[in-house]
Amino acid sequence: MTGAAADVSAAAAASLAVPPAIETHDLVKRYGGITALDGLSMRVERGEVFGFLGPNGAGKTTAVKLCLGMARPTAGSGQVLGAPLGDIEARRAIGYLPELFRYQQWLSAAEVLRVHCELAGLARREWPATVERTLEQVGLTERAADRVGTFSKGMQQRLGLGVALIGRPQLVFLDEPTSALDPVGRLDVRRIIGELRSEGVTVFLNSHLLTEVERVCDRVAIVDRGRVLAQLRLADLTSDRTVRIRVSGLAEADVPGHASPDGNDWRVVEDVAPDDVPAMVADLVRRGGQVHAVVPGAVSLEERFIGLLGSGG
Ligand SMILES: Nc1ncnc2c1ncn2[C@@H]1O[C@H](COP(=O)(O)OP(=O)(O)O)[C@@H](O)[C@H]1O
Ligand SMILES: [Mg+2]
Known part of the structure; x- marks a missing residue:
């Protein structure tokens, strides 16, 4: 066998061995009489930037909560990083920017990040470098010592993004990451997502904004009323x-x-x-x-x- 052929078969064997980043089968989630997810099936490959696009109320946030184990499915099943939904070990390798969040207003940006270094279980000696790198990544270096209470919504969202990146996750869920951002902030988020892609991190991006997913995603699932209506590769849309x-x-x-x-x-x-x-x-x-x-x-x-x-x- 030539070296190249050996590499190809090694890669094929590896792709068989590594489970997808996310896989769900007929997930159903009901809240009383409301059906938030109505048989949601999807598959997200490792290293993909995956857009989950749908109108408000489509079930996007619910899907993320189920993937993170923050809510339990009424029916159906799924795996995240090869582990069942809600697995604590897998959760350590996952970053999350919630849709609506508020950090403690009296803490500084650096303090918020330090708290999350601790929550992520990072060794104490890694905290300063991690905080510094993360502030840099999300463009908050200058505001490191300022209290979150003085931050604009956009700055709070950058901080949230920083929190999601602590601990170098393999998979990051971003729930409407640019909703509070001005055009410059949106560009920054796009840049950060591009950096994550080049590092091989899988990104799951919830959005109701077409322009957002159109620009950064490799693949998009269009979701409405708790179901995936279509999954498409963005390259295919423009290569006709x-x-x-x-x-x-x-x-x-x-x-x-x-x-x-x-x-x-x-x-x-x-x-x-x-x-x-x-x-x-x-x-x-x-x-x-x-x-x-x-x-x-x-x-x-x-x-x-x-x-x-x-x-x-
Ligand atoms: N905790 C909850 N209790 C009751 N209804 C909920 C709850 N969470 C979500 N829903 C409902 O489920 C549907 C999907 O919501 P959500 O997942 O937040 O949609 P999206 O993120 O796409 O806007 C909506 O009708 C919403 O009102
Ligand atoms: Mg939502």
């Missing part, structure tokens, strides 16, 4: 053979494709190989057209999302 174009200066009949259903002045051209796009543009220009925009991919996540929610699956 459709382009949108916006052209002026030509009669409508002389522009390829059909009018965009949005009723704007875009045209949708189906079945164009990416390599054929330059020739198509050159042809339009040669015939006197002015090409304002050429955008690959006809179906945005937003259209898929709205379409799926509208049809109930």
